[in-house]
Amino acid sequence: MSEKRTEIEGTGEFRLIQKLTSNFINRQSSTLKGIGDDAAVISISDTHAMVISTDSFLEGVHFNLMYTPFKHLGYKCVVAAISDVIAMNVVPQQIVISVAVSNRFPIEVLEELYEGIHTACDVYTLDLVGGDTNPSVSGMQISITTVGTAKKEQIVYRDTAKENDLIVVTGDLGAPYMGLQILEREKEVFKANPGIQPDLEGNDYLLERQLKPEARKDILRFLEELKVKPTAMIDLSDGLASDLFQICEASGLGCSVYDEKIPIDAKTSMAAIDFNIDPVTAALNGGDDYELLFTIALSDYDKIKGNPHMTVIGHMADAASGKLFIDKNGSVVPLKAQAW
Amino acid sequence: MSEKRTEIEGTGEFRLIQKLTSNFINRQSSTLKGIGDDAAVISISDTHAMVISTDSFLEGVHFNLMYTPFKHLGYKCVVAAISDVIAMNVVPQQIVISVAVSNRFPIEVLEELYEGIHTACDVYTLDLVGGDTNPSVSGMQISITTVGTAKKEQIVYRDTAKENDLIVVTGDLGAPYMGLQILEREKEVFKANPGIQPDLEGNDYLLERQLKPEARKDILRFLEELKVKPTAMIDLSDGLASDLFQICEASGLGCSVYDEKIPIDAKTSMAAIDFNIDPVTAALNGGDDYELLFTIALSDYDKIKGNPHMTVIGHMADAASGKLFIDKNGSVVPLKAQAW
Numbered sequence: 028m029s030e031k032r033t034e035i036e037g038t039g040e041f042r043l044i045q046k047l048t049s050n051f052i053n054r055q056s057s058t059l060k061g062i063g064d065d066a067a068v069i070s071i072s073d074t075h076a077m078v079i080s081t082d083s084f085l086e087g088v089h090f091n092l093m094y095t096p097f098k099h100l101g102y103k104c105v106v107a108a109i110s111d112v113i114a115m116n117v118v119p120q121q122i123v124i125s126v127a128v129s130n131r132f133p134i135e136v137l138e139e140l141y142e143g144i145h146t147a148c149d150v151y152t153l154d155l156v157g158g159d160t161n162p163s164v165s166g167m168q169i170s171i172t173t174v175g176t177a178k179k180e181q182i183v184y185r186d187t188a189k190e191n192d193l194i195v196v197t198g199d200l201g202a203p204y205m206g207l208q209i210l211e212r213e214k215e216v217f218k219a220n221p222g223i224q225p226d227l228e229g230n231d232y233l234l235e236r237q238l239k240p241e242a243r244k245d246i247l248r249f250l251e252e253l254k255v256k257p258t259a260m261i262d263l264s265d266g267l268a269s270d271l272f273q274i275c276e277a278s279g280l281g282c283s284v285y286d287e288k289i290p291i292d293a294k295t296s297m298a299a300i301d302f303n304i305d306p307v308t309a310a311l312n313g314g315d316d317y318e319l320l321f322t323i324a325l326s327d328y329d330k331i332k333g334n335p336h337m338t339v340i341g342h343m344a345d346a347a348s349g350k351l352f353i354d355k356n357g358s359v360v361p362l363k364a365q366a367w
Numbered sequence: 368m369s370e371k372r373t374e375i376e377g378t379g380e381f382r383l384i385q386k387l388t389s390n391f392i393n394r395q396s397s398t399l400k401g402i403g404d405d406a407a408v409i410s411i412s413d414t415h416a417m418v419i420s421t422d423s424f425l426e427g428v429h430f431n432l433m434y435t436p437f438k439h440l441g442y443k444c445v446v447a448a449i450s451d452v453i454a455m456n457v458v459p460q461q462i463v464i465s466v467a468v469s470n471r472f473p474i475e476v477l478e479e480l481y482e483g484i485h486t487a488c489d490v491y492t493l494d495l496v497g498g499d500t501n502p503s504v505s506g507m508q509i510s511i512t513t514v515g516t517a518k519k520e521q522i523v524y525r526d527t528a529k530e531n532d533l534i535v536v537t538g539d540l541g542a543p544y545m546g547l548q549i550l551e552r553e554k555e556v557f558k559a560n561p562g563i564q565p566d567l568e569g570n571d572y573l574l575e576r577q578l579k580p581e582a583r584k585d586i587l588r589f590l591e592e593l594k595v596k597p598t599a600m601i602d603l604s605d606g607l608a609s610d611l612f613q614i615c616e617a618s619g620l621g622c623s624v625y626d627e628k629i630p631i632d633a634k635t636s637m638a639a640i641d642f643n644i645d646p647v648t649a650a651l652n653g654g655d656d657y658e659l660l661f662t663i664a665l666s667d668y669d670k671i672k673g674n675p676h677m678t679v680i681g682h683m684a685d686a687a688s689g690k691l692f693i694d695k696n697g698s699v700v701p702l703k704a705q706a707w
Contacts (some may be wrong), residue, residue, distance in 0.1 A: 032473040043474070044500055047481045053494040055460045057516065060496070067496035069461055071411040071516065079419070081497060081512050083465040087504035120395045121409055125423040125510055133372040134383070141387045154393040156400070156407035157421060160384055164427035165505030170465055172421050172512040176397065176411065 063277065064185050065111040065261060066173075076182060079174045080111040086166030094210045097136050099238045100169075101143025107264065108171035109151060110242040110317045114262035116183040117175040118247060122148070123157035127168040140169075151244055181256075183321070186277035188259035192322035192343045194282060195257075197243050197336050199290040200267055201306060204313025205298040206230070206237025212302075232294050240317045246336060253330045257321035266314040268364040272350065274322065274343075281348040284341035284362060286355050311352075312365050403617065404525050405451040405601060406513075416522060419514045420451040426506030434550045437476050439578045440509075441483025447604065448511035449491060450582040450657045454602035456523035457515040458587060462488070463497035465510040470502060480509075491584055521596075523661070526617035528599035532662035532683045534622060535597075537583050537676050539630040540607055541646060544653025545638040546570070546577030552642075572634050580657045586676060593670045597661035606654040608704040612690065614662065614683075621688040624681035624702060626695050651692075652705050 048062050059076055060068035066080035084104045086092060092100075109119035124144065128137060137160065148155055213225035227234060243262075250257065259278060261270045267289070275282050291306050299306040322343055323331065331337045344351075352362040388402050399416055400408035406420035424444045426432060432440075449459040464484065468477060477500065488495055553565035567574060583602075590597065599618060601610045607629070615622050631646050639646040662683055663671065671677045684691075692702040 033475060034470070034473060043477075044498055046474075047477055047500070048495060048498060051485060051488065051495050053496070054492055055494045058461060058494045058496055061494060062497055067461065067463060069417075069496070069514065069516075071415070071417060075411070077409075077411060077417055077514075079461075079463060079497070079512065079514060081421075081463045081465050081499070081510065083467060083499065083501055083508075083510060085467055085501060085503055085508075088467075088502055121398060121407065121419075123407060123419060123421045123512065125421050127423060127425055127428075127508065130374070133374060134386075135373060137383075137387055145391060148391065152394055154395045154398045154401060155388060155391050156393070156398055156409070157402055157419070158384055158388060159421070159423065160387070161423055161425060162428055163425055168423075168425075168467065168508055170421065170423060170510040172419070172463065174409065174417075174419060176409075 060184065065114040068115070068182060070179070071176065074178055075176055076179045077174055077176050078112050078115045078117045078182065079172065080108070081170060081172045082108040082111060084169045086168065092167065093214055095238065097139035098143040101140040102147045102239055104169045104171055105144055105147035105151070105153070106240050106242045106317060108173045109153065110262040110264065112173045112175045113242055113244055113247060114260050114319060116181055116247060116257065116260060117177040118244065119151065119153060119173045119175045121154045121156045121174050123172040124155060125159050125161070125170040127161045127163035129163045129165065129167065151242065183257050183260040185259055185261055185274050188274050188278040188280055188322040188343050189324070190280060190343055190345055191325055192258050193325060193328060193339050194271065194284065194320070194322055194341045194343065195331065195337050195339055196263070196267065196290065196318055196320050197246050198316070198318040199292040199295065200263065200316050200318060201291050201295045201299070201309030201313050202233050202236035203240060203315040204309045205295050205302070206233035207315070208302050209233060209298065210237065230298065232292065233298055237315065240315065242317055243319050246319050249334070249336060255323055255327045255330050257323055260319060260321035263316040263318045263320050264314060266312040266365065267320065268311040268362055270320050271362070272364040274320070275350055278343070279346055281344040281346050281350050282341055282362070283344055283351045283353060285353050288338060288340040290338045400524065405454040408455070408522060410519070411516065414518055415516055416519045417514055417516050418452050418455045418457045418522065419512065420448070421510060421512045422448040422451060423508065423510045425508050431554070432507065433554055435578065437479035438483040441480040442487045442579055444509045444511055445484055445487035445491070445493070446580050446582045446657060449493065449513045450602040450604065452513045452515045453582055453584055453587060454600050454659060456521055456587060456597065456600060457517040458584065459491065459493060459513045459515045461494045461496045461514050463512040464495060465499050465501065467501045467503035467508040469505065469507065491582065523597050523600040525599055525601055525614050528614050528618035528620055528662040528683050529664070530620060530683055530685050531665055532598050533665060533668060533679050534611065534624065534660070534662055534681045534683065535671065535677050535679055536603070536607065536630065536658055536660050537586050538656070538658040539632040539635065540603065540656050540658060541631050541635045541639065541649030541653050542573050542576040543580060543655040544649045545635050545642070546573035547655070548642050549573060549638065550577065570638065572632065573638055577655065580655065582657055583659050586659050589674070589676060595663055595667045595670050597663055600659060600661035603656040603658045603660050604654060606652040606705065607660065608651040608702055610660050611702070612704045614660070615690055618683070619686055621684040621686050621690050622681060622702070623684055623691045623693060625693050628678060628680040630678045
């Protein structure tokens with residue numbers, strides 16, 4: 028080991044992987060897209076390509092077994108994994124799963140986990156085509172690889188947004204983050220007094236968005252029907268701000284996002300206020316939304332106007348303008364993202 | 368969670384994954400092979416298919432950082448991962464890597480790990496097309512997905528061995544296992560007295576086979592040149608006995624393996640005797656060899672006879688004959704495999 032010591036914690040996750048892989052070169056002519064998007068793209072014929080992505084979920088980092096039922100965990104990991112392929116405008120078709128699990132768990136736990144995986148395969152018409160189970164000396168870990176095949180011209184990347192394109196998000200944001208806050212609060216209450224039943228009443232929507240989210244495969248069909256091909260797309264896993272940064276950086280552009288346009292459910296706002304959190308902070312930095320963030324040409328605006336699944340929240344700009352956030356008073360401030 | 372509790376430890380690894388996925392069905396017409404081989408096979412055109420496999424490596428289970436240099440670790444994980452695709456008679460082309468790492472490590476450690484991955488990509492002409500790095504609250508974990516494209520007719524499965532086919536292994540077996548024994552012994556010595564330098568002299572071959580193994584991509588070219596297409600193939604990762612069981616069970620056959628035919632290097636034998644281990648036990652149950660185990664039609668025997676890379680160790684038989692091991696005295700005993 029060299030003597031120099033640079034802390035991992037000080038380096039943003041995205042910069043880190045760029046740094047580690049900067050000297051790698053691609054030699055296979057079939058590699059159309061390597062590192063730097065939601066998924067890699069491999070040419071399989073003149074007209075078609077396969078999209079492939081891997082996602083890992085670690086106990087204590089991505090999930091807490093204290094309040095995550097194993098069935099939900101299996102379902103959620105599949106959703107999060109296939110969301111990366113969906114974000115390439117490609118329908119996920121097959122998944123491969125690796126599970127590392129401590130012997131402290133009985134097999135019934137794995138059966139429940141696979142029941143959740145099975146349900147997700149049903150709901151999203153996926154084939155589980157491979158898997159292994161390894162002993163773990165520490166926490167549970169789940170790695171999922173997702174593949175899907177599509178026409179090359181159909182695939183949407185991150186780095187192809189254009190100046191003045193509109194920025195669109197699907198669904199509403201921040202709910203999973205507030206669901207997590209509620210679960211964390213009840214965990215602390217339970218730890219302090221195991222006799223008290225958790226108070227989760229009235230929070231079904233927020234808890235479900237956190238514990239059993241859905242991937243927006245439906246949006247791909249809507250876009251096809253509307254004849255809208257996004258100019259760039261990413262899924263919202265790290266929070267709107269961070270994921271929008273990815274599109275901006277990859278496309279070499281800036282952006283303007285309007286606070287008042289960001290879709291936030293009333294239940295999310297109420298919970299946020301309850302926790303003394305600005306609702307828009309939950310939307311910008313919460314993460315785990317698994318909604319889609321994409322850009323479209325201005326000329327496509329009429330096609331999505333009024334669509335209940337899609338909200339225009341701003342527009343792309345030249346890089347020199349920076350990444351801007353316009354708050355409810357009209358003040359313009361720099362948009363900030365945690366992982367950068 | 369249900370109240371029934373079945374211990375994971377009591378269930379063989381292979382039976383466990385079968386049990387967990389027995390109720391999964393395949394819906395995608397492109398899925399040619401799902402769970403149950405070294406890799407999954409997905410049709411990508413009338414003539415071609417893509418082979419995909421995932422492998423996970425966990426600190427404390429698959430590697431010990433006390434004696435594994437990070438550069439070697441990166442190299443070895445790639446070798447082990449691509450070996451599964453090679454075992455389908457397919458040249459691996461792209462890999463995707465997920466690393467989970469504790470903040471206790473400095474970035475320089477990750478750089479060394481990726482240096483090893485980079486070297487492996489050079490040696491095996493692989494493109495690293497995706498990767499993420501996650502924080503881990505416990506040990507280091509590396510997951511690698513490997514893909515390769517091939518003509519459908521070229522792909523070799525596990526379940527297609529025929530009665531009377533010859534059983535062939537490449538290289539020599541048991542060396543990585545003896546390398547591991549030496550490293551474990553020196554670790555104990557070091558723990559008891561940190562002042563003593565490890566005594567690894569004269570064991571280069573065994574240590575290199577353990578710490579920096581190679582995948583037998585070269586064998587695919589040899590087989591092509593010899594015009595031999597194996598009837599079934601698997602890579603030797605869990606030990607000869609266990610991996611041969613896989614071919615037998617998948618193909619619905621028995622086998623006879625001859626002790627005296629199993630290729631074991633003299634250095635492996637000498638180390639085994641030193642450790643009071645029967646050398647053939649190291650070969651049968653040691654694992655981590657990353658050699659290939661395949662079956663060929665009797666009519667192909669002349670093509671591989673005398674080939675320095677390949678050794679015939681026995682033949683397939685009908686299921687009723689069982690899986691037999693013929694020792695040096697000619698005694699016939701049942702072949703035993705640990706993971707079953």
